[in-house]
Amino acid sequence: xxxxxxxxxxxxxxxxxxxxxxxxxxxxxxxxxxxxxxxxxxxxxxxxxxxxxxxxxxxxxxxxxxxxxxxxxxxxxxxxxxxxxxxxxxxxxxxxxxxxxxxxxxxxxxxxxxxxxxxxxxxxxxxxxxxxxxxxxxxxxxxxxxxxxxxxxxxxxxxxxxxxxxxxxxxxxxxxxxxxxxxxxxxxxxxxxxxxxxxxxxxxxxxxxxxxxxxxxxxxxxxxxxxxxxxxxxxxxxxxxxxxxxxxxxxxxxxxxxxxxxxxxxxxxxxxxxxxxxxxxxxxxxxxxxxxxxxxxxxxxxxxxxxxxxxxxxxxxxxxxxxxxxxxxxxxxxxxxxxxxxxxxxxxxxxxxxxxxxxxxxxxxxxxxxxxxxxxxxxxxxxxxxxxxxxxxxxxxxxxxxxxxxxxxxxxxxxxxxxxxxxxxxxxxxxxxxxxxxxxxxxxxxxxxxxxxxxxxxxxxxxxxxxxxxxxxxxxxxxxxxxxxxxxxxxxxxxxxxxxxxxxxxxxxxxxxxxxxxxxxxxxxxxxxxxxxxxxxxxxxxxxxxxxxxxxxxxxxxxxxxxxxxxxxxxxxxxxxxxxxxxxxxxxxxxxxxxx
Amino acid sequence: xxxxxxxxxxxxxxxxxxxxxxxxxxxxxxxxxxxxxxxxxxxxxxxxxxxxxxxxxxxxxxxxxxxxxxxxxxxxxxxxxxxxxxxxxxxxxxxxxxxxxxxxx
Numbered sequence: 001x002x003x004x005x006x007x008x009x010x011x012x013x014x015x016x017x018x019x020x021x022x023x024x025x026x027x028x029x030x031x032x033x034x035x036x037x038x039x040x041x042x043x044x045x046x047x048x049x050x051x052x053x054x055x056x057x058x059x060x061x062x063x064x065x066x067x068x069x070x071x072x073x074x075x076x077x078x079x080x081x082x083x084x085x086x087x088x089x090x091x092x093x094x095x096x097x098x099x100x101x102x103x104x105x106x107x108x109x110x111x112x113x114x115x116x117x118x119x120x121x122x123x124x125x126x127x128x129x130x131x132x133x134x135x136x137x138x139x140x141x142x143x144x145x146x147x148x149x150x151x152x153x154x155x156x157x158x159x160x161x162x163x164x165x166x167x168x169x170x171x172x173x174x175x176x177x178x179x180x181x182x183x184x185x186x187x188x189x190x191x192x193x194x195x196x197x198x199x200x201x202x203x204x205x206x207x208x209x210x211x212x213x214x215x216x217x218x219x220x221x222x223x224x225x226x227x228x229x230x231x232x233x234x235x236x237x238x239x240x241x242x243x244x245x246x247x248x249x250x251x252x253x254x255x256x257x258x259x260x261x262x263x264x265x266x267x268x269x270x271x272x273x274x275x276x277x278x279x280x281x282x283x284x285x286x287x288x289x290x291x292x293x294x295x296x297x298x299x300x301x302x303x304x305x306x307x308x309x310x311x312x313x314x315x316x317x318x319x320x321x322x323x324x325x326x327x328x329x330x331x332x333x334x335x336x337x338x339x340x341x342x343x344x345x346x347x348x349x350x351x352x353x354x355x356x357x358x359x360x361x362x363x364x365x366x367x368x369x370x371x372x373x374x375x376x377x378x379x380x381x382x383x384x385x386x387x388x389x390x391x392x393x394x395x396x397x398x399x400x401x402x403x404x405x406x407x408x409x410x411x412x413x414x415x416x417x418x419x420x421x422x423x424x425x426x427x428x429x430x431x432x433x434x435x436x437x438x439x440x441x442x443x444x445x446x447x448x449x450x451x452x453x454x455x456x457x458x459x460x461x462x463x464x465x466x467x468x469x470x471x472x473x474x475x476x477x478x479x480x481x482x483x484x485x486x487x488x489x490x491x492x493x494x495x496x497x498x499x500x501x502x503x504x505x506x507x508x509x510x511x512x513x514x515x516x517x518x519x520x521x522x523x524x525x526x527x528x529x530x531x532x533x534x535x536x537x538x539x540x541x542x543x544x545x546x547x548x549x550x551x552x553x554x555x556x557x558x559x560x561x562x563x564x565x566x567x568x569x570x571x572x573x574x575x576x577x578x579x580x581x582x583x584x585x586x587x588x589x590x591x592x593x594x595x596x
Numbered sequence: 597x598x599x600x601x602x603x604x605x606x607x608x609x610x611x612x613x614x615x616x617x618x619x620x621x622x623x624x625x626x627x628x629x630x631x632x633x634x635x636x637x638x639x640x641x642x643x644x645x646x647x648x649x650x651x652x653x654x655x656x657x658x659x660x661x662x663x664x665x666x667x668x669x670x671x672x673x674x675x676x677x678x679x680x681x682x683x684x685x686x687x688x689x690x691x692x693x694x695x696x697x698x699x700x701x
Contacts, residue, residue, distance in 0.1 A: 037630040041630070041633075053609070060633055061634055168629075486665065
């Protein structure tokens with residue numbers, strides 16, 4: 001499934017801003033805790049109640065913090081798998097791992113689809129709910145870390161690190177779950193392990209095993225036959241070389257005696273007949289068509305006849321020849337048979353080994369196919385979360401970017417109106433007090449009037465002088481005006497707003513203070529001349545009073561600037577400076593008349 | 597252990613307790629996620645042992661409040677408290693000086 005991209009190009013800045021908003025929404029959605037996390041917070045609360053703050057922090061920081069434990073073995077986490085202790089174990093990219101991954105991930109995603117992120121349960125004998133959550137978070141994290149633009153947008157602006165709440169926010173999002181479900185269905189349809197491949201692999205493995213067994217048997221048989229061959233070959237060698245006392249010849253071995261007798265003129269005809277009969281028997285036994293049955297019976301008759309002829313002439317030689325011929329023929333026939341058997345076994349073994357090479361190739365090939373399919377499936381499932389997270393965030397970005405200009409303007413307008421309204425209302429009441437006053441000398445009853453309260457204005461003036469922190473003072477006024485903390489935080493980060501408030505708020509305070517009969521102390525005068533915020537305030541005040549401005553420019557001989565008051569102080573001394581300051585403030589000293 | 601150190605340690609314990617209560621309250625109100633609370637705990641554990649004096653404690657609170665606005669009120673309260681102590685000490689010193697002047701004259 002292709003990754004959804006915005007309809008129109010989104011600039012990096014827009015994307016960053018939009019994803020930040022989306023991430024903020026995600027973070028907002030992460031306040032709900034899992035049962036285990038609640039249990040941990042309960043333990044923390046107990047420690048707090050017992051005054052064991054250290055234990056409380058440690059429990060909170062490390063409790064159920066399985067992620068950080070595993071982070072120390074991050075390399076091992078690359079492959080999925082958990083040992084009996086619930087820790088992940090390293091696995092190489094073996095077939096088993098991939099099958100394991102498929103099962104683990106499939107199970108986790110199924111559970112996630114059914115139960116949701118917070119509803120994941122421990123599987124008896126399987127993964128715990130934490131392990132399942134971690135698997136899911138890992139996938140989202142991998143996606144975020146692999147995408148620099150999104151990583152930049154989602155990281156914490158203060159710490160620069162990724163927040164676990166970000167992943168959880170995404171995983172808790174219903175829309176995200178719905179998108180993931182759709183994608184996973186596609187993955188299951190297209191990437192599952194084909195049944196025929198499994199069947200073929202099982203058959204190939206079975207054939208391979210059968211051939212392996214047969215080869216083992218043939219090897220054993222070959223070994224046995226070889227032993228037999230050696231034994232008979234030994235007998236043959238003994239016939240040929242062992243000492244022998246021939247009764248009719250001078251020869252000292254049986255072979256020599258046999259050969260001598262077989263060419264002896266007395267029995268040569270009989271010996272030849274015997275030899276021919278053996279050849280005919282052997283040929284027939286081998287299944288050759290060289291000799292017929294008649295040839296055999298003729299040869300037998302010849303043997304019988306020639307033996308009778310030579311027996312009378314040389315009976316001892318015939319008898320000895322018969323013995324030697326019998327023993328020699330028996331050994332040779334046995335040796336020949338064993339040789340044939342050995343050759344057959346070896347030939348069979350070669351055939352089987354050839355078949356086994358083919359079977360192994362087939363098995364390995366199928367196994368590789370299966371492994372590749374499993375890897376493809378695993379990757380597809382893993383990618384599902386990452387791709388869905390990407391799709392989800394881009395979709396959110398597109399929605400936000402599309403409505404951003406009007407949305408932003410509208411929000412900004414509402415915000416400014418709220419700030420201005422609250423601040424104006426608060427400042428109007430901040431330094432005044434109510435008094436009952438008789439109308440027309442009391443003849444017309446009483447009326448409530450509002451007058452500047454010197455005690456109140458003095459309190460604020462003192463705060464600024466004592467702390468020297470005019471921005472802190474502004475922040476306090478904002479808070480007391482009823483604005484929310486996040487609104488105040490935003491305003492305090494707005495340099496233009498702060499600059500405007502320094503002039504506006506402090507000027508209003510000082511004019512109110514003067515109107516209430518208060519004095520501008522030496523400390524305040526000094527601050528107005530020397531500090532950067534004081535100079536800003538002074539310039540603003542002087543700009544608001546043409547008479548004071550002209551006086552300053554006349555004394556300094558220069559256009560009005562932030563340093564003008566300090567120059568006036570240096571040239572004409574504190575008294576003149578103070579008079580100009582009062583002149584600047586005097587324009588507003590009638591404000592009390594307007595107060596209702 | 598001298599009196600000042602004892603006072604400071606008691607003050608530090610109180611602040612730490614207030615921080616923990618703030619975290620628990622904000623979690624209960626669902627203004628703070630579990631993950632964020634863990635980050636706060638780690639941050640506090642990494643710094644708390646190095647705080648040996650009032651000024652460091654104030655800076656620590658300010659840093660926390662800048663990062664997590666849930667601590668802003670605590671920081672402001674503590675700052676006010678510190679200011680009160682400072683003013684009281686100044687007045688005490690002033691009174692001592694006046695007394696000294698009267699006695700010497």
